[in-house]
Amino acid sequence: MRKLLNKLLVRFGLLITKAPTLLADKSLATSAAFPVELTEKVTVDAATDTPENELFDIFAADTNVHKWHHYFDIYTKHFEAYRNRPIRMLEIGVFRGGSLRMWKEYFHPDSTIVGIDIDKSCKDHEIADRKVFVRIGSQADPDFLAKVNDEFGPFDIILDDGSHKTHHQNISFGALFRPALTEGGCYMVEDVHTNYWLKHVDSEDTFIDLSKQMVDMLHEPYFNRIETNFRHEHPEALKQMDLSYLAANLGGIAFYDSIVVFDKKKRYLPKSELR
Ligand SMILES: C[S@@+](CC[C@H](N)C(=O)[O-])C[C@H]1O[C@@H](n2cnc3c(N)ncnc32)[C@H](O)[C@@H]1O
Numbered sequence: 001m002r003k004l005l006n007k008l009l010v011r012f013g014l015l016i017t018k019a020p021t022l023l024a025d026k027s028l029a030t031s032a033a034f035p036v037e038l039t040e041k042v043t044v045d046a047a048t049d050t051p052e053n054e055l056f057d058i059f060a061a062d063t064n065v066h067k068w069h070h071y072f073d074i075y076t077k078h079f080e081a082y083r084n085r086p087i088r089m090l091e092i093g094v095f096r097g098g099s100l101r102m103w104k105e106y107f108h109p110d111s112t113i114v115g116i117d118i119d120k121s122c123k124d125h126e127i128a129d130r131k132v133f134v135r136i137g138s139q140a141d142p143d144f145l146a147k148v149n150d151e152f153g154p155f156d157i158i159l160d161d162g163s164h165k166t167h168h169q170n171i172s173f174g175a176l177f178r179p180a181l182t183e184g185g186c187y188m189v190e191d192v193h194t195n196y197w198l199k200h201v202d203s204e205d206t207f208i209d210l211s212k213q214m215v216d217m218l219h220e221p222y223f224n225r226i227e228t229n230f231r232h233e234h235p236e237a238l239k240q241m242d243l244s245y246l247a248a249n250l251g252g253i254a255f256y257d258s259i260v261v262f263d264k265k266k267r268y269l270p271k272s273e274l275r
Pocket residue numbers: 064065066067091092093094095096097098099100116117118119137138139140161162163168
């Protein structure tokens with residue numbers, strides 16, 4: 001009876017039972033430094049166009065793959081450069097195997113595409129003779145991840161489309177970024193909008209929180225140092241510095257709606273010059 005009543009209320013727009021619960025404290029707080037012109041509400045329309053790129057066409061031709069449309073331009077921007085040679089890709093989250101097939105089609109045909117999933121039935125989506133492999137285990141199990149890396153890694157691309165639980169995203173990134181991602185590799189975490197949905201938040205710091213901290217870590221060389229420390233010919237110049245592994249190996253971070261991308265790149269001390 002109660003279910004039926006709820007259904008009717010939803011039907012007539014009086015109750016939105018399926019709405020995700022917002023982390024209001026995180027989602028609504030904006031600095032007073034923003035002028036009102038930048039924070040006032042403006043109307044946004046529903047998307048009408050579909051992405052115009054090859055990857056979307058591959059997606060549209062297959063079934064059993066669920067992706068948000070706006071991801072395709074982001075994938076294309078970050079993955080295009082990896083297409084001209086065989087790569088190794090790890091995708092966390094196999095579901096019905098649709099995305100594994102999509103990546104196989106998109107990347108160089110000799111590429112190795114590895115999917116991991118906790119659901120044993122996902123093994124059926126392995127196509128070993130086309131170098132599409134599936135291993136069963138949890139993205140929250142560092143020993144399992146290490147085994148997958150021993151067997152297939154290191155990877156040029158790691159894509160986390162797994163449980164979308166924040167502690168899983170945190171553990172996988174922590175376990176994989178250093179040992180399992182190649183120099184020049186790309187680590188992408190998608191569906192991070194779930195970090196704002198209480199159902200998925202099961203850690204004190206969400207993955208978005210860690211990502212924001214990594215923005216600070218990118219700037220670690222400048223903590224407590226002055227500009228002349230970076231002018232190589234200057235007497236105050238530093239020749240070496242001890243930085244956290246992340247600060248020393250993050251080329252850049254890109255934030256999009258629901259996706260965060262990390263480029264792995266060995267860094268050198270920044271150089272400043274007065275000409
Ligand atoms: C969003 S689906 C993956 C979709 C797939 N990448 C695609 O685009 O077609 C998420 C998958 O994560 C898997 N999953 C859930 N918890 C997991 C865990 N702890 N470790 C690995 N995979 C997990 C689920 O079984 C499910 O198949």
